[in-house]
Amino acid sequence: MTPAGRFAPSPSGELHVGNLRTAALAWLFAKSSARDFLLRVEDLDRARSGAEAEQLRDLQAIGVSWDAAVVRQTERAALYDEAISRLTADGRTYECFCTRREIQEAPSAPHAPQGAYPGTCRRLSHAEREIRRATRPASIRLRSDVAEWAVEDQLHGKYLGVVDDFVLRRNDGVTAYNLAVVVDDAAQGIDQVVRGDDLLSSTPRQAYLATLLGLPVPEYAHVPLVVNADGARLAKRDGAVTLGDLAAVGIPAERVRNLILGSLGLPAGTLRDALPEFDPTRLPTEPWVWITPRG
């Protein structure tokens, strides 16, 4: 398998310029390091009908291309089941019956970081578990034996973050993002993960899980997000931020692509033209402030 980078959007709506910039960066990272580039649709959750086609069209419009058929997570249940079965056989999972509220109200374990699962169901006796099974369906959690894990990031350096007993399968049967992403990256030969730095804090969990499953840990680059004039993460309500909205105010996809390249200190032109100039060590480390230009 050729080593690969990837973009893995959730088809919940149209991509905005922040998502498109992350995709362009992931493509530049992959292509400048002789990797293939793959596209994976993360449609286990939050999928909106029609969004996938719009997203693929917009990626192509700014010149992001992919080297193999698009993969969809909803078609890969067998792989996720197999990974969870393997962890279960190793005594690495347990059933959890906690509601969100119970988790919020539970006293946190000593030294446990804020927001970490307090471990309530980890300690249930067999009899208690039988009783709770009759009340609500269980989610499946990882039985983690570390509280933190370090990863190396190309932009952030060494990053140490929380690993708790995170959910692998939700109680509605949907595979959790953290499990699916680890299984898919390994199965697709992805050894370079470039994505928004809002996901950096999930990365120690993913790297730890990969290690437990005996899978290679990819290299990571978490890139700065795009923000609005107030410094808040860009969102649909910030006006014309999708290719569709921008085209409607007279700004075609090529111009958006050039603005993205300009924000990265790269010359206008196609993404391929920018490759010789692309140097990951010279990327801006601050968020890009997006102000919709005049058409």
Ligand code: GLU
């Ligand atoms: N599907 C995730 C998102 O759109 C990205 C996952 C990833 O790149 O690992 O936020």
